Amino acid sequence: MLFKKIITTCPLDCFDACSLEVTVDSEGKIIEIEGNKEHPITRGFICEKGKKHLERVYHPDRLKYPMVKEEGQWKRISWDEAYNILASRMKNYMDSYGSESIAVYNYAGAAGILKNIEDIFFDYVGGMTTFYGSVCWGAGMAAQKLDFGRVLSHKPEDILNSKTVVIWGRNPVETNIHLVPYIKAAKKNGAEVIVVDPIKSASANIADRHMAVKPEGDAVLACAVAKYLIEKENYDKDFMNNYTKGFESLEKYLKEASMPELSKLCGISQKEIAEFAERIAGCGPTSIYIGYGLQRYTYGGIAVRAIDMLAALTGNIGKPGGGANYANTVGDGYIAYNIVKSRSNRPHRLVSRAMFGKAVKSLAEPPVKMLFVSRTNPVLQLPNTNEVIEAFKGIEFKVVLDHFINDTVGMADMVLPVTYFLEEEDVIVPGMWNSYVGKVEKCKDRYFEAKPEYEIYTELAERLGYGDFPKFTEREWLNMLLKPLADNGLDLKELNEKGFTKNPMAQDIPWQDKKFDTASGKFELLEPYALNECLKAVGEKQKNKYRLLTVHQRKSMHSQHMMDTADKFPRVFVNPRDAKEENISNNDVVRIFNTYGEIQARVTISDQAGPGILWMNEGWWLKNGGSVNNLTEDSVSDIGNQGVMNHCFCSIEKG
Numbered sequence: 001m002l003f004k005k006i007i008t009t010c011p012l013d014c015f016d017a018c019s020l021e022v023t024v025d026s027e028g029k030i031i032e033i034e035g036n037k038e039h040p041i042t043r044g045f046i047c048e049k050g051k052k053h054l055e056r057v058y059h060p061d062r063l064k065y066p067m068v069k070e071e072g073q074w075k076r077i078s079w080d081e082a083y084n085i086l087a088s089r090m091k092n093y094m095d096s097y098g099s100e101s102i103a104v105y106n107y108a109g110a111a112g113i114l115k116n117i118e119d120i121f122f123d124y125v126g127g128m129t130t131f132y133g134s135v136c137w138g139a140g141m142a143a144q145k146l147d148f149g150r151v152l153s154h155k156p157e158d159i160l161n162s163k164t165v166v167i168w169g170r171n172p173v174e175t176n177i178h179l180v181p182y183i184k185a186a187k188k189n190g191a192e193v194i195v196v197d198p199i200k201s202a203s204a205n206i207a208d209r210h211m212a213v214k215p216e217g218d219a220v221l222a223c224a225v226a227k228y229l230i231e232k233e234n235y236d237k238d239f240m241n242n243y244t245k246g247f248e249s250l251e252k253y254l255k256e257a258s259m260p261e262l263s264k265l266c267g268i269s270q271k272e273i274a275e276f277a278e279r280i281a282g283c284g285p286t287s288i289y290i291g292y293g294l295q296r297y298t299y300g301g302i303a304v305r306a307i308d309m310l311a312a313l314t315g316n317i318g319k320p321g322g323g324a325n326y327a328n329t330v331g332d333g334y335i336a337y338n339i340v341k342s343r344s345n346r347p348h349r350l351v352s353r354a355m356f357g358k359a360v361k362s363l364a365e366p367p368v369k370m371l372f373v374s375r376t377n378p379v380l381q382l383p384n385t386n387e388v389i390e391a392f393k394g395i396e397f398k399v400v401l402d403h404f405i406n407d408t409v410g411m412a413d414m415v416l417p418v419t420y421f422l423e424e425e426d427v428i429v430p431g432m433w434n435s436y437v438g439k440v441e442k443c444k445d446r447y448f449e450a451k452p453e454y455e456i457y458t459e460l461a462e463r464l465g466y467g468d469f470p471k472f473t474e475r476e477w478l479n480m481l482l483k484p485l486a487d488n489g490l491d492l493k494e495l496n497e498k499g500f501t502k503n504p505m506a507q508d509i510p511w512q513d514k515k516f517d518t519a520s521g522k523f524e525l526l527e528p529y530a531l532n533e534c535l536k537a538v539g540e541k542q543k544n545k546y547r548l549l550t551v552h553q554r555k556s557m558h559s560q561h562m563m564d565t566a567d568k569f570p571r572v573f574v575n576p577r578d579a580k581e582e583n584i585s586n587n588d589v590v591r592i593f594n595t596y597g598e599i600q601a602r603v604t605i606s607d608q609a610g611p612g613i614l615w616m617n618e619g620w621w622l623k624n625g626g627s628v629n630n631l632t633e634d635s636v637s638d639i640g641n642q643g644v645m646n647h648c649f650c651s652i653e654k655g
């Protein structure tokens with residue numbers, strides 16, 4: 001039998017953006033998916049989710065046809081019928097209530113740039129209800145934009161120049177597996193690896209030191225370390241005096257702060273604070289890898305700004321082996337998403353993503369009558385699930401584009417089956433860590449009647465009589481979208497032939513010239529009043545006895561790979577002292593509840609987190625006892641309109 005090998009790229013919302021080698025047999029069936037050994041960053045190994053693409057693309061439960069719900073049952077319809085229903089509903093709602101009665105909710109479930117056709121289409125229509133803000137990384141993005149002007153990371157290999165590596169609220173062993181060999185190599189090179197996380201995570205297990213900071217305690221810890229270094233005069237005076245804005249007032253504020261109070265607030269002893277400070281300031285370059293869990297809090301922006309401040313103070317900005325590495329949005333502004341002119345020039349009505357439930361419910365003029373959902377599972381993944389469900393119930397017609405019937409599709413009136421990346425041509429321009437652009441190649445024929453989004457929206461435009469919406473092929477769309485990157489040197493030939501190529505906008509060591517993209521051109525330090533507000537709030541007494549942290553897990557991308565789990569209930573990890581106090585044993589089923597809702601979960605007693613902290617993985621389906629977001633608050637962070645899902649308090653009791 002003859003086999004074909006095709007190079008493509010994993011589109012999951014991941015730091016890594018792995019290059020994949022797909023083996024196809026002579027019948028056109030995919031028989032294996034492996035890592036592409038040629039890729040310099042992802043180097044031939046992939047995670048179990050990457051392997052699982054094979055199972056999911058041929059999964060018997062995959063959606064085969066468009067369907068509508070009639071009396072609670074899904075009924076197959078043709079694409080023709082689907083378009084007619086969508087076009088006539090859209091026209092009716094726009095005529096009777098105005099275009100804002102149609103809402104469009106999408107997210108990052110698949111990373112191909114052509115997947116954003118939906119935004120291009122609805123920007124073209126104009127005047128819809130759409131969503132701003134983030135449930136992922138928004139506070140930290142806003143923070144680094146304030147400090148640096150842009151959000152950039154050092155190239156992965158630069159970690160080998162570090163003498164200290166701080167993994168701050170990030171869990172690469174689960175979420176960024178290709179960073180791990182680099183961390184291990186740095187360690188072999190003599191670097192000390194320190195993990196700062198309330199949970200003794202899998203990444204803490206490969207570190208030399210774990211600092212169990214209290215949840216929301218990062219800004220406080222960073223202040224304590226900065227205070228120590230300023231008082232010892234052990235900081236980069238040249239950088240602070242010449243390349244930053246706002247140091248004088250910050251220095252004064254930190255000098256006046258009380259070290260014993262800071263130490264108590266963040267849960268790290270003064271001895272540990274001093275050791276950490278000496279290590280990151282006095283032993284050669286320190287790279288900091290900042291994660292996203294620590295900014296899903298009310299003061300998430302301040303937390304990241306305070307960590308950036310430490311990178312500045314210790315002279316680790318623009319230097320080999322340094323860096324405050326949060327994300328690497330090198331492609332931002334270089335993809336031509338604005339190539340189609342709006343037919344109406346109407347701006348969208350914008351609603352907060354993290355407050356979806358209460359915000360959508362409150363919209364009156366006009367109310368939302370129709371909702372498009374794509375590349376996301378908002379019923380599970382948005383904060384305050386019960387409010388999201390209520391909002392969904394109030395919307396007359398909901399259509400979801402997906403591969404499977406998940407909890408969001410379950411609440412919809414129509415579902416459209418989309419192709420899997422293995423059936424598509426696309427390009428991925430990663431922005432989290434890996435800075436190689438990846439090609440997505442067709443490896444197999446489409447599954448039953450599944451269609452790619454670009455085709456769905458082109459055909460819908462036709463039904464709506466929008467004659468000037470372009471009818472491009474995949475290749476034509478991609479060439480147009482990539483033009484700004486190509487104009488800046490993207491090697492399209494290499495991309496098409498090898499399946500990946502370096503993003504020409506990527507930098508090995510950002511900010512080497514110490515010229516920042518801020519208004520002042522300097523690194524802008526956080527203001528004492530904002531810091532003060534954060535410190536005061538963190539010190540306030542919490543409402544319920546337990547904090548709940550919901551973290552990402554290796555075996556699933558959010559809810560996607562939890563579809564087939566055999567577990568009847570989610571797992572909750574409880575500290576032995578709390579378990580004893582609540583009279584809870586291993587494997588007991590417990591109720592976890594607060595004012596937002598309740599879930600049932602099965603207990604694992606573990607001392608990975610200290611007393612008072614419960615933790616679970618996110619992504620559990622309603623059929624498994626409930627979304628973890630049944631318990632989370634739908635409000636936003638200080639900056640960046642970020643959901644605050646880790647700012648969560650609850651009670652626990654036996655089943």
Ligand SMILES: Nc1nc2c(c(=O)[nH]1)N[C@H]1C(S)=C(S)[C@@H](COP(=O)(O)OP(=O)(O)OC[C@H]3O[C@@H](n4cnc5c(=O)[nH]c(N)nc54)[C@H](O)[C@@H]3O)O[C@H]1N2
Pocket residue numbers: 013107108109110115135136137292374375376377378381382383401402403404406418419420421550551552557558559560618619628629632645
């Ligand atoms: N409590 C709590 N909540 C969280 C988080 C947390 O840590 N704690 N994390 C947050 C974060 S960081 C994020 S990024 C969000 C993620 O939130 P979501 O993006 O909603 O998460 P997923 O479960 O990955 O859902 C993606 C959906 O897209 C579908 N999909 C995959 N490929 C395609 C495609 O090509 N086309 C279409 N149309 N659909 C496709 C998948 O089948 C799946 O249903 O969740 C957030 N929610």
Ligand SMILES: Nc1nc2c(c(=O)[nH]1)N[C@H]1C(S)=C(S)[C@@H](COP(=O)(O)OP(=O)(O)OC[C@H]3O[C@@H](n4cnc5c(=O)[nH]c(N)nc54)[C@H](O)[C@@H]3O)O[C@H]1N2
Pocket residue numbers: 013014015136137168169170171172174175176196197198199201213214215216217218290291292293294549550551552553554555556557558646
């Ligand atoms: N396998 C897998 N990989 C993924 C994902 C996935 O779902 N599964 N999701 C992808 C996406 S969309 C994202 S956004 C990234 C997220 O990647 P990460 O940021 O690495 O993961 P998180 O689980 O969001 O949070 C990281 C850590 O923050 C810690 N944390 C929580 N609160 C605090 C705090 O107050 N202070 C400190 N210092 N730490 C705290 C948690 O305990 C956790 O260990 O991962 C991506 N990669």
Ligand code: SF4
Pocket residue numbers: 010011012014015016017018046047048049050051177
């Ligand atoms: S999910 Fe991430 S680590 Fe796994 S194969 Fe895809 S890109 Fe690679």
Ligand SMILES: [Mo]
Pocket residue numbers: 013135136137
């Ligand atoms: Mo995310």
